[in-house]
Amino acid sequence: MFPYRVTKYDPVHRDELGRYARDDWTSFADVGRECAGAILTLDEYERVESTYIDSALGFLREADVRSLSARGVENASGSSVAPTEGASLEPLALGAVMQGILREDFWCRLEAPAAFVHFGWDYYMYVGVPARCESACEVARRRGLFVEPFESPYRESDDPHEEAS
Template structure:
């Protein structure tokens, strides 16, 4: 069992009601690019999420994580031109930090859904509406500070996944 679990998001916790619901009408999906969010703003936030995962992995001295759950959306994978990458993924496979970054991008763009981790050490889970959950067996003070400097919010929170 991991000691620490955080929700890492673009959503300011000051804008939540007492039940934890976010109060503002904000974009929640890659599919809202061009409608509710510009491509450049989307890409900036997406990159911050990907860098956040890297910050925690670096803080933990982790170079490889394992795919614990994986769902693929073939239409979205084709749209993202990621068939070659995703054809080499399976549950249980160890993946490098560079592969984690690519897989996170595809997950944030809703082409795949996955859970990544190392048992009793580290995990990354992705939720609906652009929520991400990270858990570690360390307090990762440096990573949390780094993620906040990227403009994201890090809240103590148990992953629902």
């Protein structure tokens, strides 16, 4: 498996513990608010959101991953877009589900035996695929995202007897 962290956050601005040290927006709820000296507009939010979604789908396409399943679904708001637990999602449905997760309407892990897309707090995205995806990495970088080798903190152990660290 080839795991990546794909974000809008430039790694040169991380502190010694890996925390992003600059002021930046981190949520759909920040639309209309001032972040880093500028108001986050809906247009700018949607531009970045579509870049994340397109990038995730690009990794899956390049790695020939045809579907992911919804795991750990949390839907306290009752969103009609939220998948049911275990639902198999093909690329067309994945985009809408990813948008719902990024907008914090609901949450779930998107997983297959050899691939995943996870979204975390503060607009972090983790992608794991069964093959190197140099083209997808390059496209994400050209669109302004930063791609780093990184294990997802949301990945459940493959071994049910392995202790969490």
